[in-house]
Amino acid sequence: MKVNDQEILAQLRSPFTKELGFRQLIETYQKPVYQVIRRMVLIHEDADDLTQNTFIKAYKALDRFEGNSTLFTWLYRIATNESLTFLEKKKKRFFFSLEDHQEKLEAYVDHSPALTGEEIQVKLQKSLLKLPDKQRLVFHLKYEEELSYEEIAQITGTSIGALKASYHHAVKKIEQDLSQE
Amino acid sequence: MSQIPKLKSFQTPENYFEELPEKILAKAKRRKPIPAWTWAAAAVVLLGVGLWQAGGIYEEKPVLVSPEAEALLYIESEQWSTEDVLSLSEDPNALLDQIIEEEYAKTAPLWTEEETWF
Numbered sequence: 001m002k003v004n005d006q007e008i009l010a011q012l013r014s015p016f017t018k019e020l021g022f023r024q025l026i027e028t029y030q031k032p033v034y035q036v037i038r039r040m041v042l043i044h045e046d047a048d049d050l051t052q053n054t055f056i057k058a059y060k061a062l063d064r065f066e067g068n069s070t071l072f073t074w075l076y077r078i079a080t081n082e083s084l085t086f087l088e089k090k091k092k093r094f095f096f097s098l099e100d101h102q103e104k105l106e107a108y109v110d111h112s113p114a115l116t117g118e119e120i121q122v123k124l125q126k127s128l129l130k131l132p133d134k135q136r137l138v139f140h141l142k143y144e145e146e147l148s149y150e151e152i153a154q155i156t157g158t159s160i161g162a163l164k165a166s167y168h169h170a171v172k173k174i175e176q177d178l179s180q181e
Numbered sequence: 182m183s184q185i186p187k188l189k190s191f192q193t194p195e196n197y198f199e200e201l202p203e204k205i206l207a208k209a210k211r212r213k214p215i216p217a218w219t220w221a222a223a224a225v226v227l228l229g230v231g232l233w234q235a236g237g238i239y240e241e242k243p244v245l246v247s248p249e250a251e252a253l254l255y256i257e258s259e260q261w262s263t264e265d266v267l268s269l270s271e272d273p274n275a276l277l278d279q280i281i282e283e284e285y286a287k288t289a290p291l292w293t294e295e296e297t298w299f
Binding site: 026039059120143 | 194209278
């Protein structure tokens with residue numbers, strides 16, 4: 001049975017059906033939330049942790065959900081924030097000379113069977129890794145997820161003009177990078 | 182644009198999405214545990230105090246510094262590296278996250294309109 005946002009929200013707001021509502025929320029949105037996180041952090045174990053955190057944060061912050069956006073864009077906002085915070089932390093850790101997460105991700109792209117072993121997929125992932133994280137996120141949301149600029153603006157809290165410019169730059173860089181190889 | 186291929190969806194371990202809701206529900210119900218590094222730090226302090234006391238009983242030598250100051254001396258004299266200190270903790274990642282939080286507490290929020298997206 002497919003449930004819609006209104007049904008999920010009604011269940012979540014009643015103390016008698018709250019747990020059922022939370023389960024419905026997870027079952028409805030777990031795949032897109034996981035995929036958007038995985039595209040950013042690449043490694044399954046990291047994406048798994050962040051997906052779990054996203055739903056738990058959403059559950060705890062439910063009282064602050066005003067219904068001005070859809071559950072989908074609200075969850076994506078939490079998920080993308082989680083992913084960017086995670087990547088930022090990894091970079092700051094490298095400042096303390098423990099590990100270079102960027103190198104780890106590049107090595108993952110080269111060796112992971114999860115990338116299906118297709119040369120063009122590996123090339124594209126490597127090009128994407130050269131972009132700043134937020135530009136990479138905009139590219140994923142627009143090109144891969146095919147979201148509208150309005151939806152991406154809701155998710156990121158950024159103006160449509162800035163998003164268009166960011167996306168344009170990302171596409172140019174990827175095209176250049178792919179044509180050079 | 183036509184030359185950029187679409188990325189394929191990532192594969193996941195078998196039954197991952199069947200099991201994920203249960204994992205999240207269980208985690209949401211669990212009470213937040215005291216971070217492992219707190220226990221590790223407490224254990225180090227207790228061990229230090231114990232050794233300090235034992236030293237006082239079995240050897241009559243006066244103790245010049247507290248265990249905390251002694252640890253600091255090891256760090257400052259570079260006898261203990263960052264990795265040594267982290268290895269004392271059960272959860273070095275939590276310790277690192279705490280350091281990062283403290284070091285970068287005043288950084289700007291993640292999403293700001295003025296930020297460069299290019």
